[in-house]
Amino acid sequence: MESGGLLLWALPSALLLALLLQLSPRLRFRAKVLSYCALCLMASALTAPACLLWNGGRTVENMRLVCLICLCPVHRIIKNVVRSFKYLYGLRFDVKGLEHFQVEGPCVIVSNHQSVLDMMGLMEILPDRCVQIGKRELLYFGSVGLIMYLGGVIFINRKSTSNAKSVMSGVGQAMTTDNVKVWIYPEGTRNGNGDLLPFKKGAFHLAIQTQVPVIPVVYSSFTTFYNPEKNLFTSGRIRVEVLPPIHTSGMTATDVTELCDTCYTTMRETFFRLSGTARRVNGSTPHLAQ
């Protein structure tokens, strides 16, 4: 009786959905993005209890950012689960330069940020003992917020430079005492326009304050397979390059802008090379972050 009712309800719904997906590329695109979000939520919900049971949560006392997860398999589970998502969406990563991550001690990794799909690219190459900086709003994204919290993500309030600065200076101390790498998206937001946004300076202040190297990582443009404006989300190949570390020993606060500009120029050139696209604006560089 009940299963009959379910069939009556589910079958037409499924047919309607199939029809809508067939008709509207916009709907098809949205459904695919939604499936990715649902997958993240589900995978996080399933993994979070394991994280909690294993280590009782995140160790934040004394700003120790990396919890015991780094010493147990749970961290690797999260990484491997997210890495497997690419098979569902037909994405492949060609990675070069991984050896550049073999620096002794902490470092600041900076990379370009195009979409939520970046989390697959992040997990594809994430080195051990590495935490990410994320916007505070992500903490409220259900089980994904929880898994990020448990995974050691450092949340900042982007609307308050003073808050972000004070969080980052705490991060600096923890980096050196706990030998932690920090992953920052210096564009400060997602940008899928086939170019890099001007960089914010927090990452470079952090690297210079702690005198650790900056390691730039560049992902090629997603625009050929992922473009919300064109309702495009197909399979695709992403080229990734880890660039050589830029050492900051001896640099002071006055060198922040130059370091930021050097990284920006190198990463932008690499981005165009990897994406096989010509430079915009007649080859000139748009004005850098002030």
Ligand SMILES: CCCCCCCC/C=C\CCCCCCCC(=O)SCCNC(=O)CCNC(=O)[C@H](O)C(C)(C)COP(=O)(O)OP(=O)(O)OC[C@H]1O[C@@H](n2cnc3c(N)ncnc32)[C@H](O)[C@@H]1OP(=O)(O)O
């Ligand atoms: C092994 C397995 C592991 C598993 C792991 C567990 C599972 C994890 C699962 C999943 C991973 C999830 C990953 C999450 C990813 C999320 C991504 C995002 O959410 S991206 C958005 C948020 N990120 C950012 O925004 C950063 C970049 N932003 C910055 O660095 C900014 O600089 C910031 C926020 C610190 C301040 O931003 P302003 O908008 O105020 O802009 P400005 O121009 O940079 O700063 C204003 C003035 O303050 C100075 N300033 C900035 N930071 C300073 C500092 N630290 N010290 C001194 N001065 C500083 C600057 O020099 C500037 O001054 P002058 O113009 O130069 O005079």
Ligand SMILES: CCCCCCCCCCCCCC(=O)OC[C@@H](O)COP(=O)(O)O
């Ligand atoms: C074991 C399975 C664990 C699954 C964990 C799934 C983790 C997925 C995390 C998805 C987080 C999405 C991060 C992201 O891309 O946020 C956007 C911000 O950056 C920038 O925000 P905005 O462009 O300024 O709105």
